[in-house]
Amino acid sequence: MTTESHPQAFQAEVRQLLDIVVHSLYTDREIFIRELVSNASDSMEKLQHVQATEKDIFDPKAELKVDITTDEDAGTLTIQDYGIGMTHEELVENLGTIAHSGTKAFLEAAKDQGNDASALIGRFGVGFYSVFMAAESVEVFTHSWRQGEQNLVWKSDGVTGYSIEEVDEQNRGCKLVIKLKEEHKEFAKEERVKGILKRYSNFVQFPILVNGTRVNEVEALWLKNKSEITDEQYNEFYKFAANAFDEPRYRMHFSADAPLALNALVFAPDDNMERMGFGQTEPGVALYCRRVLIDEKPEGLLPDWLRFLRGVIDSADLPLNISRESMQDSALVKKIGDVVTKRFLKHLDKESTKDAAKYKEFYERFSRFIKEGLVTDYTHKDALAKLLRAESSMHDAGELTSLADYVTRMKDGQEEIYYQNGTSRDVIEAGPYVEGFKARGVEVLYFYEPIDEYVLNQLTEFDGKKLVSVARADAKVDDIDPTTADEREALSDEDLKSLSEWLKETLGDKVTEVRGGKRLVNSPAAAMSPQDEISPQMRQMFKAMGQDAPEGGKVELELNPRHDLVKKLNAARDAKPELAKLLGEQLLDQSLLSAGLLEDQRALVERGLKIMEAALD
Numbered sequence: 001m002t003t004e005s006h007p008q009a010f011q012a013e014v015r016q017l018l019d020i021v022v023h024s025l026y027t028d029r030e031i032f033i034r035e036l037v038s039n040a041s042d043s044m045e046k047l048q049h050v051q052a053t054e055k056d057i058f059d060p061k062a063e064l065k066v067d068i069t070t071d072e073d074a075g076t077l078t079i080q081d082y083g084i085g086m087t088h089e090e091l092v093e094n095l096g097t098i099a100h101s102g103t104k105a106f107l108e109a110a111k112d113q114g115n116d117a118s119a120l121i122g123r124f125g126v127g128f129y130s131v132f133m134a135a136e137s138v139e140v141f142t143h144s145w146r147q148g149e150q151n152l153v154w155k156s157d158g159v160t161g162y163s164i165e166e167v168d169e170q171n172r173g174c175k176l177v178i179k180l181k182e183e184h185k186e187f188a189k190e191e192r193v194k195g196i197l198k199r200y201s202n203f204v205q206f207p208i209l210v211n212g213t214r215v216n217e218v219e220a221l222w223l224k225n226k227s228e229i230t231d232e233q234y235n236e237f238y239k240f241a242a243n244a245f246d247e248p249r250y251r252m253h254f255s256a257d258a259p260l261a262l263n264a265l266v267f268a269p270d271d272n273m274e275r276m277g278f279g280q281t282e283p284g285v286a287l288y289c290r291r292v293l294i295d296e297k298p299e300g301l302l303p304d305w306l307r308f309l310r311g312v313i314d315s316a317d318l319p320l321n322i323s324r325e326s327m328q329d330s331a332l333v334k335k336i337g338d339v340v341t342k343r344f345l346k347h348l349d350k351e352s353t354k355d356a357a358k359y360k361e362f363y364e365r366f367s368r369f370i371k372e373g374l375v376t377d378y379t380h381k382d383a384l385a386k387l388l389r390a391e392s393s394m395h396d397a398g399e400l401t402s403l404a405d406y407v408t409r410m411k412d413g414q415e416e417i418y419y420q421n422g423t424s425r426d427v428i429e430a431g432p433y434v435e436g437f438k439a440r441g442v443e444v445l446y447f448y449e450p451i452d453e454y455v456l457n458q459l460t461e462f463d464g465k466k467l468v469s470v471a472r473a474d475a476k477v478d479d480i481d482p483t484t485a486d487e488r489e490a491l492s493d494e495d496l497k498s499l500s501e502w503l504k505e506t507l508g509d510k511v512t513e514v515r516g517g518k519r520l521v522n523s524p525a526a527a528m529s530p531q532d533e534i535s536p537q538m539r540q541m542f543k544a545m546g547q548d549a550p551e552g553g554k555v556e557l558e559l560n561p562r563h564d565l566v567k568k569l570n571a572a573r574d575a576k577p578e579l580a581k582l583l584g585e586q587l588l589d590q591s592l593l594s595a596g597l598l599e600d601q602r603a604l605v606e607r608g609l610k611i612m613e614a615a616l617d
């Protein structure tokens with residue numbers, strides 16, 4: 001092959017690409033170094049493959065590394081690798097045309113986006129040509145790995161074309177001498193270049209040296225075999241990747257080949273910074289493609305509620321360079337995130353059964369994220385529900401149980417999962433709701449955060465069983481018989497009916513209904529949430545969130561026909577009508593108070609005084 005010294009024109013598409021690259025308002029100009037170092041690393045990886053099969057290789061002793069030198073005075077940056085290099089034909093083919101359909105797709109996308117093309121380049125790079133964002137001219141000195149090939153230099157100013165000439169002796173591989181534009185001389189500064197390499201190329205598998213000093217010291221742990229990694233190494237890596245000082249509470253390291261090539265190493269920190277008042281945590285799982293950083297804080301990779309996770313996801317299927325693939329990236333990125341999310345939730349579930357005490361500590365600090373996931377992310381609802389924990393009427397204070405465990409303890413004939421949301425265990429147990437469940441040996445879960453009511457409402461069911469608040473009038477627990485019979489005499493059905501009617505009339509539209517029921521034991525009455533209506537608790541939550549509460553929210557008053565107070569109230573209706581009316585109203589307000597639903601307590605206090613007076617008469 002003869003060597004031309006006269007310039008060759010770039011293929012039209014290359015010119016178009018260069019035009020975008022050079023003229024985009026571009027903030028991530030620095031990524032050109034990432035792109036070139038990736039090419040250098042790729043070429044050495046290819047050399048390793050060649051070495052495996054070929055005996056006769058040019059410059060066989062050349063060490064596999066990337067040598068970078070900066071010359072501030074001359075305004076040049078030189079990047080040398082000892083990879084496969086290029087022949088004349090390959091130079092023409094690789095650096096003069098765009099053969100990759102991906103780059104063509106990029107061009108299409110860029111045309112539609114105008115100036116926003118810069119964002120596309122920033123995330124995915126445009127490979128070799130990105131050098132012209134900063135270069136006035138570039139020389140690529142090269143010798144192919146094949147014996148007997150020429151020593152060549154490819155030169156271009158990145159505008160119209162290039163030339164290829166023969167030169168003196170070269171090492172195997174490529175040496176790029178980049179003459180920087182006046183306004184981009186910063187890339188000839190050693191510290192600037194080191195900073196860029198640390199950011200994007202820290203995990204490249206070959207040594208990278210800047211003016212003779214190695215810059216990439218950290219191993220890409222996520223690509224190693226689990227059995228070769230110690231706990232200390234993992235923890236060190238976590239501290240490095242998360243910029244953290246604590247020890248991680250959980251870690252998950254996994255690799256997959258199909259359907260996606262994936263290596264992920266993610267950590268859950270020890271503490272939740274949001275809980276400690278540091279504001280919203282920024283996502284901290286970085287996206288890599290074969291050891292090279294694509295995005296430190298990729299949006300849309302993992303769901304928002306996993307923003308506390310730290311670590312790395314690396315997929316060889318990702319287009320680091322858009323020329324390796326096309327721009328239909330977001331679906332792929334989403335899919336990667338989805339796989340990791342599923343695996344992580346499964347991992348947490350497994351860990352939680354393996355060491356419940358450890359999980360409890362995690363849960364106390366991070367349950368907010370699980371709950372956030374439950375109300376915002378329908379896709380992972382079931383897996384998230386498994387991670388919920390609560391105290392229970394069957395266990396001591398401080399002990400947590402899962403919904404799955406609850407289900408294993410459900411009584412014969414019990415169809416629903418019962419819970420109560422209240423400010424504390426004491427408040428819940430002092431109230432009227434749980435007693436009926438206890439009397440039947442039916443377990444009740446206790447939730448203490450205001451958001452829980454909303455979370456459980458959204459969740460609706462677990463394992464095919466409805467989640468039902470103990471305050472629901474229609475809870476099916478009434479169908480289960482108490483474990484010991486209540487010997488106290490009850491008000492007759494007739495009396496109960498007329499007492500209920502009288503009370504409904506007395507209370508007016510403060511209640512939807514007054515009726516007797518079987519559920520209560522020690523309490524005379526309880527405020528229940530009517531069937532098919534938004535519960536008063538939910539209404540309260542809406543209000544607390546500053547939202548318009550939906551209509552409704554009235555309670556149904558259930559009376560305990562065996563309770564002395566109820567029986568006496570029935571008698572007092574005729575004997576002391578004035579007092580009976582006061583007592584009826586007081587009974588409702590006290591029920592609302594125990595349910596945490598009484599908004600204005602003044603009437604309760606005033607009435608209380610009148611009742612006290614009457615008691616002394």
Ligand code: ADP
Nearest residue numbers: 039040043083085094127128129174321323324
């Ligand atoms: P990509 O790397 O995505 O293929 P580039 O525009 O960066 O796109 O490079 C085009 C081609 O040029 C590469 O596919 C490779 O064949 C060749 N090339 C680039 N840099 C080097 C290098 N340092 N050594 C050997 N070949 C290279």
